[in-house]
Amino acid sequence: MEPNDYNLNDESNLPSGHDDKSSFDLPADYFSSFENKLRKKIESQEELKEFPFLLSVSKNNLFSVPVDYFAEVEKTLESTAELSIYAKLQSIKPIVPTELEADYIKHLQSCIQYKVELTEELKSYEILYSIDKENPFVVSETYFETFAEHIKDKIFATKGTKESVLDSVLDFIFGKKTTLAFGIITVICLAVYFYKSTEKPLEIGDCKTLACLERQEILNNNKVISNFDDDQLIDLVDVKSLDKQLNSKKETKVSTEQLNMDSVSEQDILDEL
Amino acid sequence: MPHYSDEEILSLYRDESSRNMALHHLIQKYQQKLYWHIRKIVISHDDTDDVLQNTFIKVWKGLAGFKEESQLFTWLYRIATNESLTFLKQKARANTTSIHPIEYQLSKSLESDTFFSGDEIQLKLQKAILTLPEKQRIVFNMRYYDETPYEQMSEILETSVGALKASYHIAAKKIEEFLVTN
The missing domain is CATH 1.10.10.10 (Winged helix-like DNA-binding domain superfamily/Winged helix DNA-binding domain)
Incomplete structure (x- = not known):
């Protein structure tokens, strides 16, 4: 059969078992627009005849778009169209989800396991388990916004005053620690001084009693002596030692006098007379 | 705003010129966590504010001596906890008029707390x-x-x-x- 003899409109020419609703389909206006399309193509080829190079190059689109671009554009346009009647909603910028942290998925499993562990731990305490875990404390909205500045002011204000050398020295001298140390040292010094002055033993000479002290020695320590009454003073006197010392002093005096007389000659006496 | 990592904050601190920035980022990163930690110990907002300020001042003064043997947040939490406990002890000592323990007073103050x-x-x-x-x-x-x-x-x-x-x-x-x- 010659191709020209093949009439598509003639049902008898169709293969048996085929009807209009074949498994192949075409766009609705394919045949009506085909002629037009063909004409345009011929026209453009006629135009390009003068430019053989352009005619030889295949007309391929060298540019590409991201995957799903057109699907996304369609969605965006749809949502913009939907929102166009709500002016306020349209003015709000939608939140673009940020990319997940690199190790998010890696940690997700352990995070879930930990949550399960916490829940299991609490399950044995029925009442605690039934209560919603929420923070009942509140804080003013602006508190955290201003806190950093507040702390910085406080830290750098303190730092500024300490930069002066004079202030540092004064701080050191009148600082709590220095004052405390100075106070303790003063108290210790005074305590040692008074202890020594009250407990200072009297030099009591050879006889080992107060009776052997010289008059001046006793006067120098009159504060101590004044603490004794007469009876105590008498008790302190070792009579034997006192006698002995007095006798020894007497003997020394006599022997000294004797010694002096021995050294005087008869002529000296006569001269004196 | 994403927070700086502890290492980044410490390296900012080590450089004299960026030290103030280190303080800023340190406060921004930890102020809320430490606030809620302290708040649950000392209960009142005003007391928490005092303790939080003292904590950051102490942290700032001691940061030069931070040896990085432990993590920064561990060190911060330790200071915050100690500051809170010291504060409660001082409060208990100062309050000589009440015969009740400090916990009882905290419990009572909860009922009238506007920030609860x-x-x-x-x-x-x-x-x-x-x-x-x-x-x-x-x-x-x-x-x-x-x-x-x-x-x-x-x-x-x-x-x-x-x-x-x-x-x-x-x-x-x-x-x-x-x-x-x-």
Whole structure:
């Protein structure tokens, strides 16, 4: 059969078992627009005849778009169209989800396991388990916004005053620690001084009693002596030692006098007379 | 705004010219976490504000000596916890007029606190928590509310994991008993 003899409109020419609703389909206006399309193509080829190079190059689109671009554009346009009647909603910028942290998925499993562990731990305490875990404390909205500045002011204000050398020295001298140390040292010094002055033993000479002290020695320590009454003073006197010392002093005096007389000659006496 | 990592903050601090920035980022990163940690210990907002300020001032003064043997946040939490406990001790010492322990006073102050938004059951739960000894209270709050792992808590509170687990379970048991009886 010659191709020209093949009439598509003639049902008898169709293969048996085929009807209009074949498994192949075409766009609705394919045949009506085909002629037009063909004409345009011929026209453009006629135009390009003068430019053989352009005619030889295949007309391929060298540019590409991201995957799903057109699907996304369609969605965006749809949502913009939907929102166009709500002016306020349209003015709000939608939140673009940020990319997940690199190790998010890696940690997700352990995070879930930990949550399960916490829940299991609490399950044995029925009442605690039934209560919603929420923070009942509140804080003013602006508190955290201003806190950093507040702390910085406080830290750098303190730092500024300490930069002066004079202030540092004064701080050191009148600082709590220095004052405390100075106070303790003063108290210790005074305590040692008074202890020594009250407990200072009297030099009591050879006889080992107060009776052997010289008059001046006793006067120098009159504060101590004044603490004794007469009876105590008498008790302190070792009579034997006192006698002995007095006798020894007497003997020394006599022997000294004797010694002096021995050294005087008869002529000296006569001269004196 | 994404927060700087601890390493980045410390490297900013080491450079004299960017030290102020380090302080800014340190506060921005930790102010809220430390605030809520302190708040659950000292209860009142004003007291929390004082303690938080002291904490950051102490941190700033001691940052030069921070040896990085522990993590920065562990060190911060440790300072915040110690500051809170010291504050409570000072408050208890200063309040010579009341015969009640400090925990009772904190519990009473909750009822009139304008910065407390909890309902009746939440108030009851807070009161139950306030019946616990200080250390148990901190352990319970860190585990129950902040969901802090025991290992981290161990570093912050310098207590063994086993002791912390025991402490948490004793605390939870006591709270259950309180909630049942009250």
